[in-house]
Amino acid sequence: MRMIKGLWRWRRNPLRRRTDVAEAYAALVAAVLIVLAAPATGWAAGSLAHGALERTAQEQRAERHVVAATVTKVLPQPPIDSDPETASARDAHRRVLASWTGPDGSRHQGTLGAHPGADAGETFRIWTDDQGRLKSRPLDSATTTTHAVLAGIGAGAATAGLVDGVRRLVVWRLVRRRYAQWDLAWARAGQDWGRADADS
Structure with a gap:
């Protein structure tokens, strides 16, 4: 306005x-x-x-599947870190050795992050592709x-x-153009403009 x-x-x-x-x-x-x-x-x-x-x-929902992983062994926690951000991330998960069967029937084993109270023999859900390789959770709406x-x-x-x-x-x-026009106007007015003895 x-x-x-x-x-x-x-x-x-x-x-x-x-x-x-x-x-x-x-x-x-x-x-x-x-x-x-x-x-x-x-x-x-x-x-x-x-x-x-x-x-x-x-595409991710079509290619990724939820399978059950079984905890075979609880792994020791890494040494305490003084950084509060990594410490809180570490406390939210427990490192475990788990085994799972892929949708194609292949057997797999690896180190995973489980909930803090996970014990040997417990099962939890993970996402894999068709061959049983670990994948992240698909995007949601x-x-x-x-x-x-x-x-x-x-x-x-x-x-x-x-x-x-x-x-x-x-x-x-x-x-800039305005300043250039002012400079030109002052040059036309002459150096002696406004002086008492300049007959102006």
């Missing part, structure tokens, strides 16, 4: 310069683009990201939506920043 008032103010002002009007129009165009183009870009980027992530999640929303917000913010950057560049060029 302030930009529209500024543009209206310069409409019939006798002191206006072309650079003043161009600067006001640049601000108005930038405001319109930020209000319209940034949300549209964010929505488009979020929609594309959501579609791609949903396809990835469907909440994760894909969150990532898509973040992508949309990032794209919208980047668009707004780009528009504002172009506006600032245009204003910088206009100000």
Whole structure:
């Protein structure tokens, strides 16, 4: 609104310069683009990201399977770490040697992280591919939506920043032109303008 008032103010002002009007129009165009183009870009980027992530999640759900792993041996905990972040991650899991059968019937054994109270003979769920190799849990709908929303917000913010950057560049060029015009006007006025003995 302030930009529209500024543009209206310069409409019939006798002191206006072309650079003043161009600067006001640049601000108005930038405001319109930020209000319209940034949300549209964010929505488009979020929609594309959501579609791609949903396809990835469907592929992962089709290729990954939940199987039961049996704890064969509880492994000793590593030495205590003074870093609270790694210590809390260590406390949330217990290292165990476990065995499992893949969806294709193949037998596997390996070191896994189980819940803190896991004991030998206990079973827990893990994700594997068709050959029984360990895989991470497939993406769920909440994760894909969150990532898509973040992508949309990032794209919208980047668009707004780009528009504002172009506006600032245009204003910088206009100000430089204005200063050049002032220098030219002062040169035309002459070095002795305003002196008492210059007959001015």
